[in-house]
Amino acid sequence: MTIYVRSKQVVIPGEPLARGRYEYQGPIYTVRQRLYSKVIGIVEVEDKKKITLIPLKGKYMPREGDVVIGKIVDIGLTGWTVDINSPYKAVLPVSEVLSRPTDAVKLDLSKILDIGDLIVAKILAFDYTRDPLLTIKESKLGKITKGTLVEITPVKIPRVIGKKGSMINLLKSMLNVELVIGKNGRILVVGDDPLMEAWAVMAIKKIEREAHIPGLTNRIKKFLSKVKRGK
């Protein structure tokens, strides 16, 4: 039972993390009781028992129940094709948009959602054998009409949320903006003041860049008070 890494250390694929029976979480694989990293990431060692690996880069893989921000890329007879910033494009059927029964012949789908429209949607089903299925039939889901969209590496979305939502609450309270976070790396910032929106975008970009360095929440706090003073 040995751990080869320190907490907060940057590791690369194939780097040995530990030997022995450890609990682990994240992109780690084991060969004969040795733990190896699969990706470039940061390791966290919790009281010499559990090893967690947080990746620094990666694509978004759809999961049932995730809220994502998508872009309509194609209109079919019975639904839309949506780009969700992942290796799989998603399908949004008419039945998941309208509650009334519809007539495919009479209905012009582009009047409801057109190509290029952005939507907040939830993944209804995904099992790798078929493309993910979306819905917008819940509250807070649907077409985006205002705000600024930021795109970051999907694996850094948990940093933007922070521990128990600390980071997101900080941004909301200091800048007086609303944030809709898509698990696929797209974040919608809605504020009354365009300047506040721009600052929120700058802060999110800073979070993405410095996510691997400890003391992130404090740094963002300092950064925001600095830009606000400069107003």
Added chain:
Amino acid sequence: MNLKKPVKLLDENGLRTDGRRPDELRPLKIQVGLLKNADGSAYIELGKNKIIVAVYGPREAHPRHVVIPDRAIVRCRYHMAPFSVDERKSPGFSRREIELSKVIREALEPAIFIEEFPRTAIDIFIEVLEADGGTRTASITAASVALADAGIPLKDLVTATAIGKIEGKLVIDLNGLEDQYGEGDMPIAMMPSLGQITLLQADGRFSGEEFEEGLKMAINAIKKIYRVQKEALKRRYIEISKEVLESE
């Protein structure tokens, strides 16, 4: 090669044409993440070789009939720029480039967790800007770094080098001249921390002892190259850390 040797590959001190000792690598430099459009990228300079690698994916596979239901397909394109060699190379794909694309793909594929991305494609584009022997091994070394930079899960990096025989002596990391007039060339790629070999080719003649000895030399060299790969991947994050800590 059965040509009469016009070139003396080893001098009286046992040094090679470029002044290296038999077990010495050429100067090596790897840079990561230089292309913005690609998901991952790397640039390698090994002696006079200059190679750029871009990785896209996992992404939707086109055309649709190439997809595999339970894993990702890996596609690799090795291409030499027309100006990469002394005499202009025709820009189209030669037999050699198609073959090397396959060889490189097969050296990298064992390291990738392709079953994590069903029905997708991972594309590797290798552009040789300047060539001077050992481009396939340098390409493999750089491509594995680019794959890691793209955030694609890997068992390990893949590191490659070549063993050659010149004037009856085993040497490491052949240059263009030694490749052309030497007596043998044996490219080797392996996953260093797992100790598994993913590519082993050879042309020329090697005796059993020479093979054993050559493999040992190659493993030593691969360990050195691996350190450079590792450092290149980590450098960017460490630089940001430094910058942030200094500004505080």
